[in-house]
Amino acid sequence: MKYGIIGAGAMGIRYGVMLQENAGVTVDFIETWEPNVVKIREQGGVSVARDHENRQIIPINVYSPEAYSGHPDVWIIFKKQMQLADELERDNKAGLFSDDQYVFSAMNGMGHFEKIAQYFPSDRIICGTAMIATRMDGPANVDFMGAEGTENMHMARYTNAEPDATVQAVFDDFTTAKLGPEFAPDWQGMCMSKVVFNAVTNTLCTMFEMQMGQFIEYDGVRAMSAQLFDEVFDACERAGIYLIETRQEEIDSVITVSKAYRYHYPSMYQDFSKGRPTEVDYINGYIAKLGREHDYVCRTHEFVVHEVHMAEMMRQYHQPQTDNTTATINA
Numbered sequence: 001m002k003y004g005i006i007g008a009g010a011m012g013i014r015y016g017v018m019l020q021e022n023a024g025v026t027v028d029f030i031e032t033w034e035p036n037v038v039k040i041r042e043q044g045g046v047s048v049a050r051d052h053e054n055r056q057i058i059p060i061n062v063y064s065p066e067a068y069s070g071h072p073d074v075w076i077i078f079k080k081q082m083q084l085a086d087e088l089e090r091d092n093k094a095g096l097f098s099d100d101q102y103v104f105s106a107m108n109g110m111g112h113f114e115k116i117a118q119y120f121p122s123d124r125i126i127c128g129t130a131m132i133a134t135r136m137d138g139p140a141n142v143d144f145m146g147a148e149g150t151e152n153m154h155m156a157r158y159t160n161a162e163p164d165a166t167v168q169a170v171f172d173d174f175t176t177a178k179l180g181p182e183f184a185p186d187w188q189g190m191c192m193s194k195v196v197f198n199a200v201t202n203t204l205c206t207m208f209e210m211q212m213g214q215f216i217e218y219d220g221v222r223a224m225s226a227q228l229f230d231e232v233f234d235a236c237e238r239a240g241i242y243l244i245e246t247r248q249e250e251i252d253s254v255i256t257v258s259k260a261y262r263y264h265y266p267s268m269y270q271d272f273s274k275g276r277p278t279e280v281d282y283i284n285g286y287i288a289k290l291g292r293e294h295d296y297v298c299r300t301h302e303f304v305v306h307e308v309h310m311a312e313m314m315r316q317y318h319q320p321q322t323d324n325t326t327a328t329i330n331a
């Protein structure tokens with residue numbers, strides 16, 4: 001199988017490099033972030049470390065949408081939610097998509113599969129979630145968080161049908177690539193199980209500018225997580241969505257995953273710290289909307305969305321730190 005990765009950011013590189021290096025399959029990358037493409041060409045590939053160690057350059061093939069003439073069997077999409085609509089439109093205009101191709105994505109949040117379904121038939125869409133942490137510290141510079149073998153991800157078809165031959169082949173390639181795939185029976189329950197996790201870790205770590213290991217040092221983490229999870233489970237029950245994990249399993253996973261990825265700044269913080277918009281509207285914002293649509297107000301999630309947007313707004317008043325004192329604030 002041949003793969004085309006759309007978005008050579010943290011997770012695009014993670015999937016592409018592990019497929020290329022561990023499964024030995026052909027991988028091409030489509031990237032629109034110019035400094036990233038320039039750096040990949042300049043240094044002869046992407047610079048990859050694991051938990052800050054063994055940094056090395058891995059050669060990869062990277063193209064702009066308009067320069068690409070290949071034909072992968074499967075597209076893998078890893079953009080941020082707010083970039084996706086424009087990216088798909090541009091790729092489609094460049095003639096990248098055709099009816100025989102499958103598409104996989106394990107982006108965080110909700111709303112992306114509806115957008116992808118505008119370009120691909122439903123039975124060729126593979127939904128995914130990835131409990132896999134990757135930092136992008138600069139153009140063409142990534143750090144795979146967690147020891148080798150801790151990678152875990154889920155996949156389900158957008159139709160919830162059993163895997164066909166291609167879906168099974170993708171699963172097999174992901175297994176050989178050491179991405180740790182498991183099948184789930186229902187894509188919505190699978191995705192919401194990840195959305196609730198991100199609605200706790202990504203949002204709280206972002207507002208308090210913490211790594212996941214620092215987050216779980218706080219005694220109140222279980223209580224805060226339980227409050228946020230309870231609202232989601234109650235809203236999902238009213239919406240007829242059944243998560244693949246229980247409330248207790250979700251709380252426990254906040255601790256175990258944060259321990260495994262202790263140096264990780266969740267992807268939301270990576271955007272926040274670079275002055276880019278965050279995905280909060282597609283994570284806690286999606287939960288809040290789901291609750292409203294089913295006569296159940298998720299009060300804490302409604303509040304948390306405002307808090308993250310307020311923190312985003314405040315970035316304009318904060319100067320980057322230049323010495324050991326706290327950040328200065330504009331008058």
Ligand SMILES: NC(=O)C1=CN([C@@H]2O[C@H](COP(=O)(O)OP(=O)(O)OC[C@H]3O[C@@H](n4cnc5c(N)ncnc54)[C@H](OP(=O)(O)O)[C@@H]3O)[C@@H](O)[C@H]2O)C=CC1
Nearest residue numbers: 007008009010011032033078079107108132133134136267
């Ligand atoms: N990182 C992680 O550990 C995980 C992330 N995810 C999810 O996967 C999806 C993709 O996330 P991730 O791979 O982290 O995304 P990245 O932000 O690393 O990369 C996505 C795209 O953002 C652009 N970009 C990245 N950094 C910059 C920058 N500094 N300046 C300008 N543009 C930049 C590039 O596209 P462009 O040129 O079009 O802007 C790039 O292709 C998201 O939905 C995320 O929530 C899921 C699990 C874990």
Ligand SMILES: CC(C)(CO)C(=O)C(=O)O
Nearest residue numbers: 131132133201202266267
């Ligand atoms: C790695 C993980 C699970 C951390 O919350 C993630 O999804 C992210 O960083 O966005």
